Amino acid sequence: MIHKYSLNGFNIVLDTNSGAVHVFDDIPFKMLDYLTDSVPDDPPEKMIADLKGEYGEPSVREAYCELKELYRDGQLFSSDDYEKFASMMINAPIKSMCLNIAHDCNLRCAYCFAAQGDFGGERMLMPFGVAKRAIDFLIEKSKSRHNLEVDFFGGEPLMNFDVVRQTVSYARGLEKKYNKNFRFTITTNGLLLTDDKIDFINKEMSNVILSLDGRKNVHDRLRIRTGGAGSYDSIVPKFQKLVSKRGEGKDYYTRGTFTKYNLDFTNDIAHMLDLGFNKISVEPVMSDPRLPYSIGEEDLPRISEEYDRLAKFIIERTKAGKKFDFFHFMVDLDQGPCAIKRLRGCSCGNEYVAVTPLGDIYPCHQFVGNEEWKMGNVMDGSLDENVKKRFAGINVYSKPECKSCWAKFYCSGGCNANNWQYTGDIFKPHKISCELEKKRLECAVMIQAALADNAENA
Amino acid sequence: MKHIKTLNRASLKESAVKGGCGECQASCQSACKTSCTVSNQKCENKNR
Numbered sequence: 001m002i003h004k005y006s007l008n009g010f011n012i013v014l015d016t017n018s019g020a021v022h023v024f025d026d027i028p029f030k031m032l033d034y035l036t037d038s039v040p041d042d043p044p045e046k047m048i049a050d051l052k053g054e055y056g057e058p059s060v061r062e063a064y065c066e067l068k069e070l071y072r073d074g075q076l077f078s079s080d081d082y083e084k085f086a087s088m089m090i091n092a093p094i095k096s097m098c099l100n101i102a103h104d105c106n107l108r109c110a111y112c113f114a115a116q117g118d119f120g121g122e123r124m125l126m127p128f129g130v131a132k133r134a135i136d137f138l139i140e141k142s143k144s145r146h147n148l149e150v151d152f153f154g155g156e157p158l159m160n161f162d163v164v165r166q167t168v169s170y171a172r173g174l175e176k177k178y179n180k181n182f183r184f185t186i187t188t189n190g191l192l193l194t195d196d197k198i199d200f201i202n203k204e205m206s207n208v209i210l211s212l213d214g215r216k217n218v219h220d221r222l223r224i225r226t227g228g229a230g231s232y233d234s235i236v237p238k239f240q241k242l243v244s245k246r247g248e249g250k251d252y253y254t255r256g257t258f259t260k261y262n263l264d265f266t267n268d269i270a271h272m273l274d275l276g277f278n279k280i281s282v283e284p285v286m287s288d289p290r291l292p293y294s295i296g297e298e299d300l301p302r303i304s305e306e307y308d309r310l311a312k313f314i315i316e317r318t319k320a321g322k323k324f325d326f327f328h329f330m331v332d333l334d335q336g337p338c339a340i341k342r343l344r345g346c347s348c349g350n351e352y353v354a355v356t357p358l359g360d361i362y363p364c365h366q367f368v369g370n371e372e373w374k375m376g377n378v379m380d381g382s383l384d385e386n387v388k389k390r391f392a393g394i395n396v397y398s399k400p401e402c403k404s405c406w407a408k409f410y411c412s413g414g415c416n417a418n419n420w421q422y423t424g425d426i427f428k429p430h431k432i433s434c435e436l437e438k439k440r441l442e443c444a445v446m447i448q449a450a451l452a453d454n455a456e457n458a
Numbered sequence: 459m460k461h462i463k464t465l466n467r468a469s470l471k472e473s474a475v476k477g478g479c480g481e482c483q484a485s486c487q488s489a490c491k492t493s494c495t496v497s498n499q500k501c502e503n504k505n506r
Contacts (some may be wrong), residue, residue, distance in 0.1 A: 019470030025462070028462055061469055066462050096483070145480055147481050147502065331499070332500075333466035334469065336497050336499065336501065337492075337500075339473050409470065410497040415486075444497065449465060
């Protein structure tokens with residue numbers, strides 16, 4: 001399987017199964033229209049006849065030889081040998097946990113998937129006793145896995161920061177005994193950030209996600225306080241302080257959500273850069289299509305255009321020595337995750353779970369509050385192995401639409417919670433998410449092609 | 459090659475053989491939490 005597309009003057013060909021990425025000139029690119037799943041020894045006569053007028057027969061035959069070479073080397077129309085690996089890691093150890101440390105929030109963001117912080121239930125904070133049991137549960141269920149991830153999430157985790165501190169201290173105290181390496185992360189709206197919290201976060205958290213939508217009017221339109229006022233003016237200086245003290249080697253992301261109201265989100269990214277942030281993630285809102293800010297299929301052409309604009313903006317900045325990271329355009333074509341990881345995707349409900357303030361376990365944070373998906377509780381140590389097995393069976397081969405998609409080893413099947421929420425079936429991909437993901441991948445690869453081209457010509 | 463430039467080493471098949479150690483980050487634990495991209499995650503397999 002291949003995927004071919006032209007973008008920003010580059011003819012790009014992805015060979016899905018080998019992971020090879022090629023830039024073609026026009027001759028071999030046009031030849032692909034005459035080939036289906038192989039490059040035969042003898043070129044199709046019609047192909048030569050059609051192309052020789054424009055390019056001359058020697059060049060056409062020369063380009064065909066190059067196609068044959070790629071095919072022979074397993075870099076074009078390569079076979080799909082991965083399905084046999086799909087059953088690996090069934091019932092894998094749990095090694096990642098989203099700890100919903102606060103089911104309460106001091107903002108009332110209109111688009112919040114967590115129902116303004118309470119996940120559709122009672123507003124409450126996680127007691128340390130529950131957090132402690134969650135850490136014990138993770139250590140036990142992670143078996144021989146060394147790297148364990150705990151994300152302090154909410155709601156707003158800073159509303160329960162004493163428990164965050166206690167939990168980190170408790171887990172760190174167990175690392176040596178159990179040969180574990182805890183990687184803590186936190187996602188915050190920033191309102192309650194203080195100097196001592198900034199110092200703690202910068203010391204203990206391997207990544208911190210700072211929620212910021214971009215320009216003040218964009219941010220304040222939907223990220224509002226309980227009284228209705230915006231939050232931009234309060235949080236931006238705190239985020240700037242945190243990032244300035246963050247130090248090298250520790251990740252952070254300013255993380256925004258774009259909606260129908262700001263489909264020109266490149267301007268929001270440019271604004272974040274102006275504020276001094278250079279690790280940025282801006283993602284499409286996922287919400288009920290009937291809501292006014294929701295992204296619908298009718299918005300896809302405009303968003304696609306905007307991603308193209310953003311990609312060109314990134315290329316220009318990089319060439320000018322002002323590189324920044326845009327999370328969804330980051331792709332390492334050589335040293336990315338192994339094929340096994342790419343088959344399995346996020347591994348929610350199997351390697352990754354979310355825990356509520358009551359200790360209830362859900363397949364991930366997006367399933368929280370939907371009783372039918374509850375799979376256990378850390379207080380009594382219960383875990384429904386049947387639910388876990390069901391999630392362990394999710395891979396790009398068990399989702400029919402993914403199996404035949406060129407992007408399957410890049411996106412790995414998308415978000416299972418979105419699938420369930422918007423299609424009613426965890427195995428059925430959500431169309432808008434798929435279209436956006438594919439567009440982002442096309443842009444991400446094109447950026448690599450453009451930068452490689454630039455390096456060669458430098 | 460004159461007409462084709464290959465940008466990477468195309469090692470996906472190779473990666474399957476030594477892959478699956480499970481030490482890498484769950485993709486949703488990074489900067490997204492709502493949409494999933496796996497190809498931007500880092501490999502942590504020391505034996506790869």
